[in-house]
Amino acid sequence: MGDARLAVSLRAEQLNVWLLRQFGDVLGEMTRPLTGESPYPFFAGVRERAPMVRSKSGVWLTGRYSTANAIMRDRRFGVRTNAGVSSAAVLAKALAELEIDEFLGLDPPGQTRMRALMAPSFSPSANKIYRARVEQIVHRVLDRVPSRGPFDVVTDFGEPIPQAVIADIMGAPPKYHARLAHIAKQIGLLTDPLVGFSRLREIRRLMTETKAMFGEMVGQRRAEGIDEAPTDMIGTLLLASTKQEVPLREIQALLIATLVAGTENTVSLLGNAVHNLLEHPAQWARLVADPALSLRAMEETMRYDSTTLFTMRYPHEDVEIESFRLKANDPVVLLIGGANHDPAVFEDPETFDITRSNAADHLTFAAGRYFCVGAPLARLEGEIALRALAERMPGLRRAGHPVYRTSVGFRGLKALPAAA
Template identity: 30%
Template sequence: MTVTIDAPRTPNVFHAGLPAVDYDNLTNPDEALAMLMRARERAPIAIGPHGPEVLTYEAVHDALRDRRLRVPQGMFLASQGITSGPLWDRVVATIINMDGDEHHRLRRLVCKAFTPRATARLRTTVVGVINGLVDRCAADGRCDVVADIARHYPIPIICALLGVPGGDWEQFACWTDEFFKAFSWNVAENMPSILAAWQELDDYVDGMVAERRHRLTDDLVSDLIRAEDEGDRLSIEELRMLVAGLLMAGTDTTRNQLAASVSVLCDHPDQWALLGRRPDLAVNAVEETMRHSPIVFGTLRTAVEDVEVAGYVIPAGTLVILNSAAANRDSGVCEEPARLDITRTAALPMQTFGGGVHYCLGANLARLELTEALTVMARRMPNIRRTGPAPWKPLSGLSGPATLPVEFDAGH
């Protein structure tokens, strides 16, 4: 008698006894990363409170490019029971939330503003803004990097890109603060203020568009109107959405990453001093601090069908976290990944900007902003040292230091 032995089935991610992780309430990213590293020693995927978390560099790299793993409709909303209504309608219509032909069309229109050549034109503005912010605290030799520098840094640059007058920049900063509440885990309580801010921005953009239809200028809003006039037929709704999307993608991310990068460099004064002596290392410092201390731990995806990832089946409909923070610290692609080294050259590219069709549109601008900020700050704020705790905001969403009080040698 012949006995047939069935080939082993690929295990279901929920039935495989994978390690559990939960870092939602931690305020120290090093503790969270240590938890993730321990989990990765046991398996390439862990189970978190919101779904499976993919932890290895290779698996995250491939999953970011897998069309069967889509950006979830409504981002954080659906997982909180919000699947309809005015906020749902707005979020699902953003370019961040789109896939397919419509996403490709809108990216093609907007990406022209974010090529290295296009963003380089903003360098003078960028350097002027960061020097102006450091001017306010240089004589005193102390500041809160979050409140005094990082919070005020990217808005003038995004506004310059859009063509917004300087007198309205603070209003844009307030609107942006409200928008980001739509991408947190407690949306319901903030919904009225989010919607009010979004409507105010829509009204402002309507005014910009009406004015520029009569007199186009050299800014992104004018460029988008030109694209419409050339037959691409961008609607006013799409113009509003793109402006809101740029604010969401280009402000709080840069604010938080600048603070996070400075914070980890405060822990490594030799690296800060080296950067002050060698500004040519600023580009490397951006890559290394974003690898080591990213302000976004993971990217959300939903499996549109059963998908095998790193040897496990993720069932259709499952919310998946592609944990780029853990991937960046994979010892298989980065030697001594917990060590910060702004001269590092051997590691594979960090994945903090994502990958595939949803690779961050503003990556070139973000790199420019962070490079110039670190260059100026390391030169003008020598011997920087932390003077108090610098806890991070919740790590399950967009994070970064909530405060970063520092002292430095004054007068530079």
């Protein structure tokens, strides 16, 4: 897609949602860019209105846990239409000319193949191998954080940990780490529904560079010989290529997907976790007193202040959900942030409580066959990072106001001043 056509397509999308907003349409309100404003009152309004609410544009929305969870687990729904069109259609067209295999959301059989190739690198058994490596990275990062005086939770803690972890797990040589960290930060909000033309053009340039970089890494490793017991993703994918056909462009796409999804989401999770712990001093004190609560603190963060606010599904046939009839390919928006605050599932949902017994039932990682393949790693990073922070900086406090990213579909911080 040429630049002119791409710009027109993006402006048309932005105009459509702007017009919906002017008429008070539910989809227009959902796509209002946020810079820190809480989206949860809006989600509550949709949730309380009905199990399914329909926009004037024909898009369905649900903010109820039971409905969203059922749709996520219903194999009649996919992340694309029957014609293969996704909610990121313009973005997909923009990237198509770069000859990068699609990775932004696939339905079977492509999704099944992608998960099978990625699974060995993100399995619970792989996490056992990664644990010591993640611990080393976390403590190395904290060694560089001032023990006294102000620092930024996002840039000095939240960003460097997942950036280093993903580079290590992929098997990227050290000479690439700094550049990969920069690229991951720049393209982190790749799938935001209202990404602008200038940013999309920059993403295309970075994608081209990243594809070439991963091509170099894979070529170097292939020349060194295939490892029969790999401990990183490049080695695992090369081993898989000896047993089945795995083209280079597919390996590059999987590595790009890992870089994008495995970095920025965890950055936001760590930032949101520390922010909410410091906003609720009693909860921070509880974690300091018992650092073993770090994983539960991470789960409660994902429930209480989800980084991903919504996701899309499309029925592949006519279906009936909660007595509402949906036609094949009707877009359905699952308001994850609303479902995670549903009082029918989470008692007193507006309270941040790191001892909540069912916090891990949140839908931030989705459910069913589209459950996030990287969830075990994200949980491992959060558990280790928060535990180390509580143990090493028990007197941590905010030293300024949080600064949020401007986004429609994601919730995360750009800055969070703190001091120990």
